[in-house]
Amino acid sequence: MKLQTVIQAMNRIAPPQYACTWDTQIGLQIGNKNAEIKKALVTLDITSALVNTAVKQKADLIVAHHALFFRPLESITLHSPLGKNIAKLIKNDIAVFIAHTNLDAAPDGVNWTLARRSGLDPQKCEVIEPTYREQLYKYVVFVPAEAVEAVHEAIAAAGGGYIGKYSDCTFRLSGTGTFRPLDGAKPYTGRQGELAKAEEIRIETIIAEEKIGALLNAVRARHPYEEIAYDLYPLKNSGRTYGIGLLGRPEKNSQYAGYKKIAVASGSGGSLVQKAWDKGAELLITGEAGYHDQLLAAELGLELKICGHRETEEIVVPALREKLKTECPELAIL
Ligand SMILES: [Zn+2]
Known part of the structure; x- marks a missing residue:
């Protein structure tokens, strides 16, 4: 199938308009939308090891949560890990597509998955920081x-x-x-x-x-x-409303049933401490929080549970594979 068709499917799964305004590195980072795609690899990060796997497995496309490059490139030097990866991807005709904060916010995306794991029903949750x-x-x-x-x-x-x-x-x-x-x-x-x-x-x-x-x-x-x-x-x-972080009342049978309201924010969600508190959360489950965010949480009396950036995000990968499989049944997905 054409890469353009896979892009349209991804845009239904994680609509680009749900992304934070600063998050401009979403969508196709490398590739030709008219190229023929047979095999896609879904991942959290595009590391050198992942690029080698993609080459070995003859993948035509990598769908990742974190961008390959976050800033505009000033150079592509082949002695740097990033430059090497870019060169290898282009030489092997491997396209790169990113769904970042739009996937954080999407139904069945990162925060929905994290909410379910934390005993929340994402359909009943309130968004902490709306983006759309x-x-x-x-x-x-x-x-x-x-x-x-x-x-x-x-x-x-x-x-x-x-x-x-x-x-x-x-x-x-x-x-x-x-x-x-x-x-x-x-x-x-x-x-x-x-x-x-x-x-x-x-x-x-x-x-x-x-x-x-x-x-x-x-x-x-x-x-x-x-x-x-x-x-x-x-x-x-x-x-x-779609956006970053969710909060709600935990289900009665969940490990957080003792709390009236808990919040989840995948990845680096420390910046949502104040907003989660303002909306009535007693606990914020997130991937990372900086020193000052932790200090603020302690001052407010908001309990923080820091579970790791990767740990709160890689849970979306199997869900994303399934969704892409449903949208593009003829695509082989790794
Ligand atoms: Zn992240």
Whole structure:
């Protein structure tokens, strides 16, 4: 499959708009989007050992959480570990794709995985530091009765009609549609120049802004009309918030059941001490925290559990492999 197709799948798994604004090193760091990809290697870090493995295993793509290079490159010197890795990757036609803070924030991403491990239900958690607020739209489409189920399926598959833990949320109303096919039209029913009336179902649902393009394409593929009548209304309903760190009440059977509210922040989450405290957390589970963050936590009375940067993040790798496998079944994933 084309690298571009894998990129689109990754962008559905970890939408780039969820990333922190400073995190500009996400997406394709090395590679040609038109290249053919057969084998991908999913990892936390791109080390020299990992690059050697990718070469040995004949991988075409490395998907990593931490960027290969964080700053703009001033030189690629082949005596430095980074330069050597870049050269080796390019010589062996291995592309590099990064999902960093967007993967931290994504559903089933790093913080969701860490939250589940810590006895929290991520669906019920509050985000500590929001990076993206979903804009919701009402989508209304008019469909002849015989195509209703097909269009419904298309809407649901494209991510329309999700409300909390419910999918397929729509409302259907039947009525009469009118139209007059003009010169050159190829109507599904009715004749050119004549006013036509058709029994139609109005399907209405809710959709997040970033999924509208996919929804319109999916409906276009299943709706029988030459011209599809539809409306999109921006809503004032607040959509889901995505971001860094989660907090909530631990499940009754978890090891943290004694706490009213706990927070998790993967990687270096020490900077979230104050915000986690302000939102009522009694405990913050994170990967690393600097001296001053630890001092602040002690002053506030916020308990800190520091579990290691890698330990709080590598747990996402198996979950990411599974998601990518589902999105790209023809791709071999290591
Ligand atoms: Zn990290």
